[in-house]
Amino acid sequence: MINQIIQKSIEEASQVIGKTWPLHAFVTSNPLSGYEQKSFKEATKQAEKLLNAKVFPEAAIFSEALQKKYIDRKELIALLKENQLLDTPEEYLEQMALYKKNAKINNHNVLDNITAKWLAAFMDEGLAEWEMPNRQEGFYKAWRKLAIYDNEIPKTTIADIPKTSNEALEIVLKDYEEEDYIKIFTFHLAALPGWTGYINYRISSESKWQEEYPISLNDYLAVRLWIAKKIKASIFPKNEGITTPSSISKIQYIWLKAWEKSWQNELKLLLEGQQTALQDSDDETTNSLEAQMVFCIDTRSELIRRHIENKGQYETFGYAGFFGIAMDYEDMNNGLTKKSCPPIVNSAYHVSEKPKANHSEKVIKYKQHKETLKFKDYFLKRMKNMLPSAFGYVEGSGLFYGISLTARTLLPSQLYKVNKEQTTTHETLCEPEIKKTCSTDHLDLDIPLAEKVSIVKSAFDLMGWQKFAPIVLFVGHGSHSANNPFGSSLDCGACAASPGRHNARMLAKLANLKEVREALKDHHHFNIPDNTIFIGSEHNTTTDEIVLFDSEVPASHKNELQNLKIDLKKAQETATQERLGIANNSVKFAHKKANNWGETRPEWGLAKNAGFIVGPRSLTQNHNLGGRCFLHSYNWESDKTGKALEGIMQGAMVVTQWINNHYYFSTVDNNVFGGGTKITHNITGKFGVVQGNGGDIKMGLPLQSLMQSDSEMHHQPLRLSVVIHAPLDRVINILERNEKIKSLLDNEWIYLMIMDPLTDNTIYTYSKNMNWKTANKKASKKEATKSIIVESEVEVTM
């Protein structure tokens, strides 16, 4: 029966480990997601102890924030005072700076090294030509067969090592009390959090590698504890973790809150200033619209939307970048299937490519070309690996490598252009085709019309769509960067770190279907004019170019499309000028950033994210939000039942919270929660990176995605502030139905503010247990001009 206790303890201990995503599908998730049912303060305290991590910004970062006025001094002093801290901010800064967490010697250095060695060998995904023997038997058994040759542990025979991982665990643990199991397991799981997180990922994603070469946390613990016993490392170390004294962490928390509050005040001020625009928006006619475009809620969309809007009669929307299609996408270039919707959503559909009419031959040619390229890779690998061709190959090709070296270093933007002109993409030859996932019979060709209609309808519902322009673009987004292990972290988060183009193309195809349009017209209230055409496209976030997959657009739209493209080009120019801060040749500079193999900051991804605004565009239009906000279109008037809003809060809001928490923790302790600096990264197993010579794989974003330099910040580590433009009652109803969302709020993982159109757009701020605070509007406006904020609170208790 002992086994069940072990099993239970492992399950409980594993709650604390997060998930390490592979870098080819890098999902920015909350590293402390296992703690989300606890309060932010409690969770961070536990994680701090377990991982020896920093969980709040360092004093230097706070100091920078205060200096740059990101933290409103008055707000800070007020908050300090509220907590009976009456000294000046500078004194508290000093106190925080005095407390330094120093690196300490790792007592488990040898054990960690040996475990990491075997984990890396076992979990390799094709980097090594010669794979670890007996992998198909699973981690424990494969290790057992090799451990007898491992001279890093005392000599042992195969008979010494138990046959199964569970036996091994029983043997090692028999000297310990059952109630200590959880602590023992927690300690050893947290010793290599990157690797155990990756085991976690493999198990939950059921990847092909896991299918073929299974590994479990039991296997890991058995191997590790058995080695620990053998080399006499301590199995149950006591009092390992050190936590920051509560007097310091209290100050840190207050500073963080003050910083967040300052940002919220800024945001509120901006939103309240838009009152007039909100009222005007009703009068605006949509008849003269040239085109409408739907962008991802991604913070990077804000900039490009603003620049497109001011180029002509264009309306833009924000929508989760997987365009509401819960799908996996099969890449015809490598035959691999990848998730292309939020990780919290189960994929219901499988989308693949089929040749367009009259393009079959071209597709065959295209595929042949891809085969040849694949062969080229295989051929070069063979040449480099084999004896003695490795030597002959180096001598024969060395000069060409020299030429390549020079070209890639000195002419990246020129090469970018050449490459782009030379490569053909399959999007011009193929169209996406949607099927059910795991339909056992392969005859199942098409999904029912009702489902197609529902996908399209819910898009228009969620965004509160009213009228249709002749051209509607669904704009997914993807990034282009060279030599960047973290490339996928810059792609679409809503598509599980894939580029969003295929979802956009799919939705466009569905929306163009005649039968879908008819159904929308007959059974729902969406009347799409005949001359409206939907086009899938993609926003390249590194260069701000927008590529249209328009090869099927009828001649009737050619002129309009041409004009649109010209405007998009202009928008690219001005957007890159603003984003990169240069006046001339900004596009060329963006190309250089995209293709320079020595560039560690090709673009900033979602850095600086701090807000999520759910509401009509008129709420934020004409304002520069500095790329800090996720924007989801929502029209409270057309969403009578609140279903659409509930969907947004369950889906998009949770995704943005993940992203935001990931950015927060990666910034406050880049080495533990993030990826550390890119400049010493060493790729392992084709899916992860380690620092320097090896060790644990990294679980988060690298320093270069978060910091301006080693010491100067770019991302401001703040928890997400969500603003919803909807009646307060409606939101309260939703929260009552969704305990999980409410607990995120109660536990302070995110902030929620409601801008209620029914009460003159008053902003209500959520506080624990469904309390809502609001600043007396007239009073606060006056005070803002005097820069004194004394909140007169009106409590609305539900």
Place this chain on the structure above:
Amino acid sequence: MISKHTQFETTLNIITKIQWLLFIGMLSYLLINYPNIPEWHYGNVLRINGFTLLIWTVVTFFSALISSYGKNYLKGFKYHSKFIALSLGFTLSIMVFVMANHIGGLIVFWMLMGFFMSKLIGINASWGEAKEALKYTLKYFLTGSLFLSIGLILLAFYTKEITLNGIISKVNEIPYYITLISGLCIITAAIIQSAIYPFHRWLLSAMTAPTPASALMHAGFVNGSGILLTLLSPILFASNTLIILFIIGGLTAVIAQFTKLLQVNVKQKLACSTIAQMGFMIMQCGLGFFNAAVVHLILHGFYKAYLFLSSGENIAHSKPQNQSNITIKPLQIIVVLLYSAVGTFLFGYLTGKGIHLNSGLFLTLIVAITVGQVTYNIVKEPSLSVFQKTVLPPVLFISGMVAYALMYNGVTTLMSDMPLVAVPLSVSPIEITFGIIFLIGFFIMKLGIYRNHPWIYAKLLNISQPNKKTVLMYKS
């Protein structure tokens, strides 16, 4: 703050430009004066000849390249300026080292190369493991320098000469055991630097260096032994120690190539590949082809620098693949043999290597098999057309050979005024034995026999582990 940034960037741009100008200047000088490069002396202390200029050109190329690459790559790095200073220090050390004629200069600058390199390895002073790696690698480099000092000082003492030229001119007048001891010391110094087994572990523990520093290390530091052995080749001939180089180099080349196959970290994989390539270079020295070794060290530098600088490209979504064994058809065998013969003949014609019955045959054999492997892989690929299968192999091996021959002949001419750098040896039984071992290694690999012996896997995995103190030694 901002002005400080831009000021730093301007300085950086200027330094980088100067380095490129230096490189272009030297390359043009070499090309204009080729093949008669005037020799220049500064007393007994310094000497500049074709070889010196060749190495200078190569070194300035790499240092300019690294500087350009690092400009973006290291932006915002706390120790960026330290990086520039150390790289420049390193570059200058090699440059002075190759022009040194005084043995003091040779020793001091050899040591400085190691010093600067270990400083680059541990450049991040706020990172515990990097500091451990600095200490660890510096130990190796200092040991190497110590051996070099013993070897050279011993010779200086017995020949009563303090310059390299002087020592070489009298090396045959001193007792054999002295030349032998100093020959062995020099070899030890060389193989430490080249991370040849059993001194390989420092290179596998040196990834705490930023990627561009690793590129510099693999393109310009580990191969320093090739330069050292070339400069000191007469001593190696006199001490009769070439065979040692041949055996150590050959063994390392084969073992490291196998070790490379099981590496799961990209930089370790590249390091094992470097060790194998260095083994091959040392083996070329052991065969008397110091000129070929110099060509190899340059070409390998390009190759390995490229792979390091692009090492971020190794992330990929993949699925498990089964090893498929493809059988070869008789007609294909004929094509493989035919092209190998043509390739071998062409290689002999272009480089003059391997047409006579001497140790050069060994190198020719490698070329022949490589051409065979090129052809084999192409003709058995189903996705290629018959035309492609016929044309592709010769296009590839001819362009490779022409490029190589261009370098080889150029370098050989530049080195023509140096003593004993291209002296093919007669083929001895030991070399034949080794040739056979090499072939066996090739077949073991080709047939995948090694996969059936898990203990080899475990042993090779263990010998390629980095020093433990340089991994997970500290908790954040």
